[in-house]
Structures are given as C-alpha cells and as structure tokens.
C-alpha cells in the first residue's frame with residue numbers, strides 16, 4: 001500500500017517537475033530556491049488535505065496559556081494607521097507545522113529530499129501537551145516576537161522543572177523567528193542566564209527584540225517570564241547571521 005502510494009507520487013512528480021520556487025507566509029520561507037539538485041517538486045492538490053496548524057489551542061492548553069493566546073490573538077486584529085492613510089495590522093500569529101518545508105502556499109508538494117531535511121523537532125512530539133506547546137506572535141513594525149509556551153513533562157531536567165536545554169530551545173525558536181523576518185538565518189551565538197527555574201506544566205511568556213544590526217548580523221535579546229511578568233526566569237542574547245538557504249539545503 002505504502003509502496004503503491006510512493007509510486008503514484010513518483011509518477012506525479014515526473015509529470016509535473018518544476019524548478020523550486022516556494023514561499024510560505026513567514027518571510028523566512030519567501031526565499032526563492034532555484035537549483036537543479038532541489039528541482040524535484042510537483043504542484044499538486046495536497047492529497048492529505050490542509051496541514052495541521054499546531055500553534056492553535058488544543059485540549060491540553062491550561063487557562064493561562066489560553067488567556068495569553070486570546071490576548072495576543074486579539075492584537076492580531078488591531079489595525080493601526082500606516083503611511084498614506086492606509087491601515088495595517090502589525091501583529092501576526094505565525095502558524096506552526098510539523099515540517100517546515102513540506103507545505104507551501106498554492107498546494108506545493110516539495111520533494112522527499114527536501115522534506116527529509118525539514119522536520120522541526122519542537123513540533124514533532126506526538127503526544128499533545130507532553131513537551132512544547134506554543135504559539136508565536138510577531139510584530140514586524142516594532143521588530144518584536146512574543147512566544148507563549150506551556151512546558152510538558154517530557155522536558156524535565158531538575159526534578160519537577162524544565163531542562164536548561166529545553167529552555168535554550170524555546171529561546172532559540174523565539175529569537176530565531178524574529179531574526180528570520182527578513183530572510184533565512186542561523187544561530188551563531190546564544191548566551192543564556194538562568195535566573196529562576198520553570199516548573200513543569202507552567203506557562204511562560206518569551207519576549208524578544210532586535211537590539212542591533214551590522215551587515216549580516218542581527219543581535220537579539222530575550223526574556224522569559226511568568227505570564228504576569230512578575231517573575232524573571234531567563235534572560236538571553238543571541239546573534240544570528242543571515243545565510244543563503246540554498247547552501248544550507250545543498251550542504252555547501
């Protein structure tokens with residue numbers, strides 16, 4: 001059955017092969033990819049239906065997570081005056097999928113070669129609520145990204161509390177999302193001060209802003225706090241470097 005489906009896909013791909021040119025809503029994924037090695041892509045109606053947006057609330061989200069979600073989601077509906085009397089909505093929720101590159105706008109199905117490199121681990125823990133539950137909101141006017149995170153039992157480090165590496169992952173994701181607003185980036189440096197432990201099952205707010213830019217470099221700072229902002233859990237600074245995503249995908 002699986003092999004049969006595989007053959008059907010291969011057939012489709014041979015029929016409709018294009019040079020890779022894809023874009024997703026986040027600007028990071030608006031980078032055109034044109035390369036003979038990554039050209040195997042078919043424009044197909046998705047056979048699986050729409051990809052599941054994992055940054056939407058699910059039954060495991062607690063009241064604090066829901067309250068924060070509703071707050072930031074409501075900001076995504078607020079229009080502000082822009083130049084020329086036009087209106088803009090500066091806040092946007094970033095959808096989250098289990099694979100970064102599998103789905104793109106317009107029903108594009110990327111080649112298996114690219115898919116195999118495109119799994120995002122924070123979105124690939126099957127049991128809802130067991131690890132990272134999160135939603136990211138970005139304000140491109142203010143160059144700010146806010147993540148709301150509920151941390152599950154699989155992230156345990158010190159008994160009953162979140163592992164420092166998991167906190168680093170959270171920070172890397174939020175700062176990385178902000179850094180990639182204007183194109184693909186890689187984390188070059190992440191400097192973390194752990195101020196107070198985070199209890200498993202709790203919800204935290206992660207706020208990041210761009211401090212400085214120098215050529216390809218973006219310097220970003222970040223704070224992890226309790227939902228009401230009274231408790232500081234973690235502070236961090238990060239350096240991101242813009243990269244050519246073709247080189248990353250092709251391993252050059």
Ligand SMILES: CCCCCCCCCCCC(=O)SCCNC(=O)CCNC(=O)[C@H](O)C(C)(C)COP(=O)(O)OP(=O)(O)OC[C@H]1O[C@@H](n2cnc3c(N)ncnc32)[C@H](O)[C@@H]1OP(=O)(O)O
Nearest residue numbers: 026094095096172173176177186187188189217239241243
């Ligand atoms: C939709 C949902 C979204 C969800 C979004 C989810 C986002 C998740 C984001 C995850 C991002 C990651 O985890 S990325 C994975 C972790 N990171 C990595 O594996 C990166 C590994 N490192 C590298 O690939 C490379 O070292 C790079 C790309 C970072 C830099 O290499 P390069 O491009 O060759 O640049 P290079 O010439 O070395 O350096 C350029 C300039 O930067 C400086 N520089 C380079 N590295 C450093 C450094 N660590 N600390 C200070 N400065 C540095 C150099 O001195 C130089 O300065 P000057 O002489 O010009 O002044």
